[in-house]
Amino acid sequence: MKTSNKQQRNRKETAPRTASLPVPSFPRCYKESSKPHKFCPGCGHPITLHEIGMVVDELGIQNKTAFLIDIGCSLLAWDFFDIDTTQTHHGRTVPTAVGFKRAMPDATVIAYLGDGGGYAIGTQHLVHATLRNDPITVIIINNLTYAMTGGQMAPTTIEKQPPTTTAPFDRTPDVFGTNLKGPELVLHLAMPGAFVARTAVDNPLHVRMTIKEALLHQQKNKAFSFVEVLSFCPTNWKTNAQETFAWMGAFKETYPLFKTITGTNS
Numbered sequence: 001m002k003t004s005n006k007q008q009r010n011r012k013e014t015a016p017r018t019a020s021l022p023v024p025s026f027p028r029c030y031k032e033s034s035k036p037h038k039f040c041p042g043c044g045h046p047i048t049l050h051e052i053g054m055v056v057d058e059l060g061i062q063n064k065t066a067f068l069i070d071i072g073c074s075l076l077a078w079d080f081f082d083i084d085t086t087q088t089h090h091g092r093t094v095p096t097a098v099g100f101k102r103a104m105p106d107a108t109v110i111a112y113l114g115d116g117g118g119y120a121i122g123t124q125h126l127v128h129a130t131l132r133n134d135p136i137t138v139i140i141i142n143n144l145t146y147a148m149t150g151g152q153m154a155p156t157t158i159e160k161q162p163p164t165t166t167a168p169f170d171r172t173p174d175v176f177g178t179n180l181k182g183p184e185l186v187l188h189l190a191m192p193g194a195f196v197a198r199t200a201v202d203n204p205l206h207v208r209m210t211i212k213e214a215l216l217h218q219q220k221n222k223a224f225s226f227v228e229v230l231s232f233c234p235t236n237w238k239t240n241a242q243e244t245f246a247w248m249g250a251f252k253e254t255y256p257l258f259k260t261i262t263g264t265n266s
């Protein structure tokens with residue numbers, strides 16, 4: 001029997017829209033009861049967390065990992081994984097991670113925090129963990145703003161980016177000083193043998209490979225590892241998907257991706 005155009009249209013409209021999409025693979029260490037997660041649509045935090053989860057699965061360390069999170073949007077990950085997780089005061093995630101590592105030297109210890117937590121209120125901890133070559137992995141989500149509190153200027157805010165609430169007419173260096181580059185600071189201070197890298201959430205596989213190298217470095221070389229992840233915050237940047245990706249491209253000119261082990265030519 002021939003179907004009318006109207007019948008064909010109705011069939012298309014009722015067909016499941018996701019039928020042809022691949023089923024996403026979720027890490028086994030996800031805590032299912034906390035999904036869907038609490039981050040804004042388009043946020044870079046859950047992209048990074050997904051990649052951390054994939055690495056934890058791959059390395060088989062779900063029960064041997066301590067995951068430390070900061071205040072800021074990272075706190076929304078307090079129940080993201082079925083992994084031992086502790087939430088700290090703002091900026092105190094790195095020293096808490098150091099304490100965990102000293103108590104449990106065989107655990108893989110991850111400090112996960114924002115650019116405000118890592119490069120403003122917590123700068124001293126980052127500096128001293130770097131100088132001591134503490135064998136932990138610090139992952140800093142650089143979204144160029146204080147996201148959780150409404151988009152204020154952060155140490156990482158650069159000129160000609162979407163305006164922040166505290167520098168609405170641009171971050172001009174003559175008024176506000178210049179922006180901080182975290183991995184470059186760590187490189188400058190680190191002892192030989194630290195792993196230092198910058199990656200970006202517009203390439204999740206790159207994020208995964210970088211984090212895997214950092215965790216393996218902590219485990220095998222008992223040395224400091226540091227990963228900055230350039231990340232999306234469409235809510236505070238006030239960008240649509242296309243603009244978000246375009247801004248990320250521009251940010252990489254100021255914050256180039258790289259990885260190195262200090263004291264070597266790699």
Ligand SMILES: Cc1ncc(C[n+]2csc(CCOP(=O)(O)OP(=O)(O)O)c2C)c(N)n1
Pocket residue numbers: 071072073074090113114115116117118121141143145146147148149154
């Ligand atoms: C001691 C202290 N100072 C200030 C605050 C307010 N505060 C909460 S989150 C935040 C900024 C977080 O920004 P960032 O670390 O970059 O994380 P994001 O939300 O961008 O991921 C601030 C200033 C606080 N909670 N505690």
Ligand code: SF4
Pocket residue numbers: 038039040041042043044045073143147148232233234235236
């Ligand atoms: S405010 Fe920004 S960083 Fe925070 S959850 Fe929303 S998009 Fe992510």
Ligand SMILES: [Mg+2]
Pocket residue numbers: 114115116141142143144145146147154
């Ligand atoms: Mg931030």
